[in-house]
Amino acid sequence: MPVNEPHGAAQAAAPGGATAGARPGTAEWEPRIIGFCCNWCSYAGADLAGTSRLEYPPTVRVIRVPCSGRVNPQFIVRAFQKGADGVLVAGCHPGDCHYSTGNYFTRRRLQVARRFLEYLGIDPRRLRITWISASEGQKFADTVREMTEEVRALGPNRVMRDELWAAN
Amino acid sequence: MxxxxxxxxxxxxxxxxxxxxxxxxxxxxxxxxxxxxxxxxxxxxxxxxxxxxxxxxxxxxxxxxxxxxxxxxxxxxxxxxxxxxxxxxxxxxxxxxxxxxxxxxxxxxxxxxxxxxxxxxxxxxxxxxxxxxxxxxxxxxxxxxxxxxxxxxxxxxxxxxxxxxxxxxxxxxxxxxxxxxxxxxxxxxxxxxxxxxxxxPHDYAEVAEVAALGAAERAAYWDRQFARCLRCFACRNVCPACSCRECCFDVWEPMWLPREVSVSEQYMFHFTRAFHVAGRCVDCGECERVCPVGIPLMKLNRALQKEIAELFGVERPWEPQEKEPLAMYTPDDPDFH
Amino acid sequence: MPEANPMMPHLARIEEIVAETASGDVKTFRVQFLDPEVPFSHLPGQCAMVSVLGVGEAMISISSSPTRPRPLELAVKQVGRLTTRLHEMEPGDVIGVRGPYGNHFPVEDMKGKDLLFIGGGIGLAPLRSLINYVLDNRGDYGKIDIIYGARSPGDLCFKRELYDEWPAAPDTRVLLTVDRGDEDWKGAVALVPHFLEQVHPDPQGKVAITCGPPIMIKFTLESLKKLGFADEQIVTTLELKMQCGIGKCGRCNIGSRYVCLDGPVFTLAQLKAMPAEY
Amino acid sequence: MRCLERKDLRAFLDKLASTASLVAPVREDGVVVFRPVPSGEQVELDYVNPVRSAKEFFFPQTEVMFRFLPSPMASITPVEPDRQIVLFGIRPCDLAALSLLDEVFLGGDYRDAYWGRRRELTTLVGLACERPDESSCFCTAFGITPGTAEGADVMLYPAGDWLGVEVLTPKGQALVDGALPGAGEAGEAGERVKQEYLNRAVPLGERVRPGELSKELDDRFDDPYWEEASRRCLGCGICTYLCPTCHCFLVTDVAKRDDGVRLRCWDSCQFKDFLLMAGGHNPRPTRKERTRQRFLHKLNYFVHRYGRYLCTGCGRCVQHCPVGLDMATVIADLRGVTQHA
Structure with missing residues (x-):
């Protein structure tokens, strides 16, 4: 999966020496969050957060998607499998979809997926789905900050985590 | 007698x-x-x-x-x-x-x-x-x-x-x-x-039982169930809602389901199987009936029925609907909180 | 040859990559084992399990002759995941090789006989091993006819040998055909089985060795029968999906025969005694 | 033969668990499966046969063969099994299955290092069948009985309030010396119990006799039966994955940027992509060919290669095939006999 950092995001935030995703259980452990951002709104919002020099923790790896409707729920499972402690899905506000209706479908589908993942044992705080427009740089930064704090309090995710590498 | x-x-x-x-x-x-x-x-x-x-x-x-x-x-x-x-x-x-x-x-x-x-x-x-x-x-x-x-x-x-x-x-x-x-x-x-x-009544009592556990206990519960899974695909093959011409589990590229069996990949398998039939499951229970290792698959399917019923007001989610609940929307669907 | 752990590949470096066809869909990889002491000696017709680490393994026939043992040469057509990754590799890259596996062409039984090779497309790869083996032991064998066809002139593999080396060898003919010619093509335009019938070889004292795509093999066998070749005079080599190469994974069986152990080389007489599941 | 009081069985298992990794049947959500257990307390003693066979402890469903670094760094590091286990409660049919798979994995020119190593590391404590399942067990069809100990290191023969303990190998001797130092001798009573197990009839096994079926099948590749029977096949892998003698696998790599593992994973001849080649050619394209392959492999091809049927009558396919396309049924159908009285 290609990981694209928003241009601004790379310069933003002061990591304070912390390495996101360092070995769980060690003092410097920081949550690792995968952020699926829609190209038209949320990715631009993340970009704005960066160019506005808004501070937020460097815990999120952004994956740009054409629309939040592109986020197959299997992507979310895969992220948790491969080491994400949290997953953020961000799209245009309902009604503002670049493709008219994509995010309406997302809203239905991911409502169900989120509850289902909770049923399978994923703490719902680890999966946040939210609407962030291109002008909401502040909301992007706030979302990442809030989510990082919540996930940090929860500690590393173990549910669904791929242990093949550790087990052998 | x-x-x-x-x-x-x-x-x-x-x-x-x-x-x-x-x-x-x-x-x-x-x-x-x-x-x-x-x-x-x-x-x-x-x-x-x-x-x-x-x-x-x-x-x-x-x-x-x-x-x-x-x-x-x-x-x-x-x-x-x-x-x-x-x-x-x-x-x-x-x-x-x-x-x-x-x-x-x-x-x-x-x-x-x-x-x-x-x-x-x-x-x-x-x-x-x-x-x-x-x-x-x-x-x-x-x-x-x-x-x-x-x-x-x-x-x-x-x-x-x-x-x-x-x-x-x-x-x-x-x-x-x-x-x-x-x-x-x-x-x-x-x-x-x-x-x-x-x-x-379809009161989803068996779903509520699992849902009532704490997150960690729920994960442990499913870990244990999925650890028995053989990945024999009987649940898929018997399912009337699983009728794709090419199943994503059989595809090598992209590799949706790696061929190795680990509890992690079992989550991927069972999540995907259940989610693909979400809103389309007819509640026949054939998947659970044929499962040789006793995985309570209907507890997955029913959880999805329950969510769809609650979130979108579908009264009988097990009946084939005019429009599939997850292939449609209304502008006033509930939002995330 | 039994080893400590037969599933462990030996690392081998790609020394040179030769594009065989105009489109580049067939390439020959010349490889050397990192450890020159690796015991790997094959006979014509045998195969090697080739690893692209990170993708997996596939059975590939060895196209170099044991008379010219190193570098080992593997001619590979790009068809699936592994071969695509292999085709993306460059000289200096390292692959894994284990083997050699399977039986080989009956080089002893063929001694003193005339040999008729019939190849199609990438099917010339295993035949090439035998052709060069025979040419390097020229005195042991009779006349050699090499009938080879491809879809187009650009699809003919091993061109230097086809055009220069083999025709120059004593008592050796190379007869080429293509399905579709182009403005420069002076040779025959015919499907291999038809071309074979035109050439009309006399079965007397001959062994026919054929390899190519399944549909070509099917009709070539019919043509050979028409020409009067006996089942025992016809030798072919099969390809089946394989995972282990050593008779454990249960995949490449045709009836009770395993292609990896008992094949890939079979006479038509042997094939006829097996179920037609290949 | 030694004698173990039934009341001391848990203590014996505790002892095994404290000295090695003990794997034994446990009842989990109503299903009996082999699992590593920390003590004798968890061990289920009231079972016919665990639903998943014991083969996975020698031929895991997913097995790491080696680790590697991809090209251009390219290196290979062997991975060898190293965990010593004591497998308790294995039945004669599964024991026989291991010896059949020994032929595959250890026979011929190539010795499978992983299977071989796991076999060496494991001590097998067999358990004679007190109550074979009359409607699915048919081991006697293949010359196995509820008391066949072949392949075990130690065999236990339950007899009311005691069990006969027969030591069969040096490995078994070491195990008994360590865990049953004070056990008395069972004497003649022990031999008698053993004989009773060896002579016990298994009803389905009496009815489903393969006899000369293997030879007859040489000429039945084109039998219309395959078409007819395969129609009801679901194409799932229950039979092959539950079977203690099925051993097909695929080889695949899993790689991260800087590390990788080569795995072998169970595969099933019943899956449609089993023989699908990169070019699109599939020598067994329909369920008819795949069904035929499964049964002819076990009843004919394997016999040609190894001289024995590749089935031990464990009955798992009989119990679990959702459509009744199981070994007992197919043998009965092919021989034209009625399976059930």
Missing amino acids: GGELKTASGGMTGVRSGVGSELAERAAGLLAGGEVRMFLGYGAGRTPLRVRPRHVLRPEAAGGLVWNEFCAPSLAKYLLEEQEEEGRVGVLVKACDLRAVKRLVADRRVERERVLLVGVGCPGVVDAGKVEALLARAVPGEMVEEAGVRDGVLVVQTRSGVREFPREEYLLERCLHCEDPNPRDVDLFVGPEVAPWPAR
Whole structure:
């Protein structure tokens, strides 16, 4: 999966020496969050957060998607499998979809997926789905900050985590 | 324990013996008249508690068809394979099986006009797995010599004696929820209609039980269930809602499901299987019935039914809908909080 | 040859990559084992299990002759995941090789006989091993006819040998054909089985060795029968999906025969005694 | 033969668990499976056979063969099994299955290092069948009985309030010396119990006799039966994955940027992509060919290669095939006999 950092995001935030995703259980452990951002709104919002020099923790790896409707729920499972402690899905506000209706479908589908993942044992705080427009740089930064704090309090995710590498 | 006890392999039990011969005659007639090229029904199984699917191709072979309380398997999924060949296929359906056929038709995988639906009123079928497990504890190893249902009681004879099982104990889970045991909108109906019995509501009690656990306990619960999974794909192959021409689990690129088996990948498998049928599951429970290692798959499917019912007001999510709940939206759908 | 752990590949470096066809869909990889002491000696017709670490393994026939043992040469057509990754590799890249596996062409039984090779497309790869083996032991064998066809002139593999080396060898003919020619093509335009019938070889004292795509093999066998070749005079080599190469994974059986152990080389007489599941 | 009081069985298992990794049957959500257990308390003693066979402890469903670094760094690091286990409660059919798979994995020119190593590391404590399942067990069809100890290191023969303990190998001797130092001798009573197990009839096994079926099948590749039977096959892998003698696998790599593992994973001849080749050619394209492959492999091809049937009558396919396309049924069908009285 290609990981694209928003241009601004790379310069933003002061990591304070912390390495996101360092070995769980060690003092410097920081949550690792995968952020699926829609190209038209949320990715631009993340970009704005960066160019506005808004501070937020460097815990999120952004994956740009054409629309939040592109986020197959299997992507979310895969992220948790491969080491994400949290997953953020961000799209245009309902009604503002670049493709008219994509995010309406997302809203239905991911409502169900989120509850289902909770049923399978994923703490719902680890999966946040939210609407962030291109002008909401502040909301992007706030979302990442809030989510990082919540996930940090929860500690590393173990549910669904791929242990093949550790087990052998 | 006296009285006459008819065996399943001998044909019918109780009042339904008439249905059996009527069925055989109708099937033979349909085949002889060229109305169908094949008739899908049931034949005797390996024990009196079991039947096996039977593909009848010649009128002479229709005599081997049986209909009784042991006819649990749904035959709907066979229609998919039979679409490959020209001609119409007759299939025996219970009310629950009809939902499965409707699913396949709604998904445009089976052409309605290429199927001749022969409906039968169903008194509720025996969960052979459940009964065998009870027998295994009571009379370990003993073969079932005869079995039959009389007045709502399953009577099973083994070497050491006769055992009786009340309806609630022997019925397949889906039958407990059955609201109408007579299939409607079929092409033919054989035998008499069966009077409905008090159906248990779809209250999702088994889902609530799991949901009530803490997050860590829920994960531990599913870890344990999934760790037994063989990845044999029986749940998928038997499912009337799993009818993709190419299943994502069989694809190598992209590799949706790596071939290695780990608890992590089992989550991917079971999440995907359940989610792909979310809003389309007909609640037949065939997946759970065939699972050889006892994974409670319906607790996954039902959880999704419950969510869809609660979130979008779909009252009967197990009925094939006009529009699939997850392939539509309304502007005022509930938002995330 | 039994080893400590037969599933462990030996690392081998790609020394050189030669594009065989105009489109580049067939390339020959010349490889050397990192450890020169690796015991790997094959006979014509045998195969090697080739690893692209990170993708997996595939059975590839060895196209170099044991008379010219190193570098080992593997001619590979790009068809699936592994071969695509292999085609993306460059000289200096490292692959894994284990083997050699399977039986080989009956080089002893062929001694003193005339040999008729009939190849199609990438099917020339295993035949090339035998052709060069025979040419390097020229005195042991009779006349050699090499009939080879491809879809187009650009699809002919091993061109230097086809055009220069083999025709120059004593008592050796190379007869080429293509399905579709182009403005420069002066040779025959015919499907291999038809071309074979035109060439009309006399079966007397001959062994026919054929390899190519399944459909070509099917009709070539029919043509050979028409020409009067006996089942025992016809040798072919099969390809089936394989995972282990050593008779454990249960995949490449045709009836009770395993292609990886009992094949890939079979006479038509042997094939006829097996179920037609290949 | 030694004698172990039934009341001391848990203590014996505790002892095994404290000295090695003990793997034994446990009842989990109503299903009996082999699992590592910390003590004798968890061990289920009332079972016919665990639903998943014991083969996975020698041929895991997913097995790491080696680790590697991809090209251009390219290196390979062997991974060898190193966990010593004591497997308790294995039945004669599964023991026989291991010896059949020994032929595959250890026979011929190539010895499978992983299977071989796991076999060496494991001590097998067999348990004679007190109550074979009359409607699915058919071991006697293949010359195995509820008391066949072949392949076990130690065999236990339950007899009311005691068990006969037969030591069969040096490994078994070491195990018994360590865990049963004070056990008495079972004497003649022990031999008698053993004989009773060896002579016990298994009803389905009496009816389903393969006899000369293997030879007859040489000429039945094109039998219309395959078409007819395969129609009801679901194409799932229950039979092959539950089977203690099925051993097909695929090889696949899993790689991260800087590390990788080569795995072998169970595969099933019943899956449609089993023989699908990169070019799209599939020598067994329909369920008919795949069904035929499964049964002919076990009843004919394997016999040609190894001289034995590749089935031990464990009955798992009989119990779990959702459509009754199991080994007992197919043998009976092919021989034209009625399976059930």
